[in-house]
Amino acid sequence: MYQYDQYDQAMVDARVAEFADQVKRRLSGDMTEDQFKPLRLMNGLYLQLHAYMLRVAIPYGTLSSKQMHMLAHIARKYDRDYGHFTTRQNLQFNWIKLDDTPEILTDLASVEMHAIQTSGNCIRNISSDQFAGAAADEITDPRPWAELLRQWSSFHPEFSYLPRKFKICVIAAQEDRAAMRLHDIGIQIIEKDGVHGAAVYAGGGMGRTPMIAPLIKEFVPLEDLLSYLEACLRVYNRYGRRDNMYKARIKILIHEIGADSYRAQVEEEFAQVKALGIDPPRAEFDRIAAFFAMPDLDANASDDLDLSHKDFALWVGQNVAKHKAAGHAIVTISLKPIEGIPGDATSAQMDLMADLALQYSHDELRITHAQNVVLPHVRKADLFAVWEKLVAAGLATPNLDLITDMIACPGLDYCSLANARSIPVAQKIADRFADLDRQRDLGELKLKISGCINACGHHHAGHIGILGVDKKGKENYQLSFGGSGAQDVSIANITGPGFDEDGVVDAIERATDKYLAERRDGERFIDTYRRIGMAPFKEAIYG
């Protein structure tokens, strides 16, 4: 894992001191709320329905046991003993007091963490593949690239007052586990003539106008990457719309002028920027990359696994993925127990996951955009011990990528922008499909719920998506099918008129029944949908 040197630490410490000063000026009235707002947002502090919410960055989703213990400590000391893992590889604390924030940020800084740029119209936390460094299908570890971008984008002087927020994702595997093309900039590390470089996609996003990012540049070599991104951002900063908040994302700019015209402008800008010498030398990338070297894995680890315990075998089949090293595996801990709140973890659970990481996973944890937690480097021989401890903590639900492994945003239970609640709907669906055999029969089925059109719950990218809307003062849920955030990326289509809370659960059941009746060998729900189209599903739902 990356470790701060004195420079990184000094930057984070400086930010804590700066924010403490800003909070002081706000509390004393030297600053208006209007002036304070963009500053607190750049430190991840939102004002929610009931309290302040603090969003902590987990850069590219990687953290150590010490960092996870600190999150548990903050949950215990300053919040109500739990936190919410988000689709952007952040952690949100929902019940924070403004006066406590400087102290919380100091605690975070003591373990090389921060809340910098987790909101505001700046470059946000860089997201990545949760299996990075462990995945059998990656060409390299994308995290050194992501860390390079984290440093470049932190306190960027030119790009801190962009038209709108800006999200960057970096992956390096065949399978897209991070919804890369639904980001403002998505980067896939590829290989050309034996060297690694970045395929740059731009203008993807969700919100009220979902778009899939088109390819802007096929191959940007490492030594040009920062100059190229600087050019991408400068064109956006200068020409992105600022007249309408809903049209201010880069996706709208690229959609309006066209990818070709955007690409041409970026090339022109790049010619200027490249001459400035802003790209760090290869040695800096190598310095960063050294931190992400594969940990010292047991070279003699065996691939044998005793699957005679039925429940253990189920969990291994569902939640354990192939590791690039022999005798090892990647464990995904589901934060989606049937009665739970998707993505929430108590401080005790965080402590336990941290302990497991230290003992069994070379001190590393990952957060996934589907709101689960990963132990990336576990010996197969240790899987049973890990599983038993997870079972005892209620963390061994074997439902990864099944219908109850839902993404859900906080919705009207917390969020000031919400139109409808997400959590109770998620719980009702989980309840209806609680039977594991039934879930397994339905197979991979990504269900995603947002409480309003902002789409924090990725509903556009759900095989089944649910969007909460307000219909004459009543919570109403729109259903959509056919979205995907993976390498078969697509945007979902609305089925028709919306439903009330129970109605939407019934409709999903009718749709999954239809799928079971129609599916051909090996087809997932989304494959059947793509083959037969909306009409048969519509008929099943609306009759």
Add this chain to the structure above:
Amino acid sequence: MVDQLNHTTDTPIVSMDEFLSESNAIAVRIEPGEDARLLLPHLDRLTLVEVAFPKFRDGRGFSSARILREAGFTGTLRAQGDVLIDQLSHMKRCGFDAFAPDVPLNPDHAATALATWPEYYQTAADKAVPIWKLRHG
């Protein structure tokens, strides 16, 4: 630097349109939507460029400033308008060396804000040596 915090000048400042049609002005004002690159052929006779920030949230002026400095502009580059203390450090890094805020800035607060960062991650339009260079000499 802090001397330039509430900067004033007697030089008449003209709009971009006026400047580009009238040949003898030496000070010009850029609005957020205007293209700083149009000034590049005229940099040698400009002594002051004022970049307008009608709303602090509108960050286009940060790019205008860098474009001018990157092209070699050495005159006074002044940020005018809704300029906040907490933006000073970024503005300075983008090349601003004078400020004409709508609401005068408190010099002590400004000094604190400008001293926030010990070093910087990126190369920008100021003279700061980026951290990656400090690391590798």
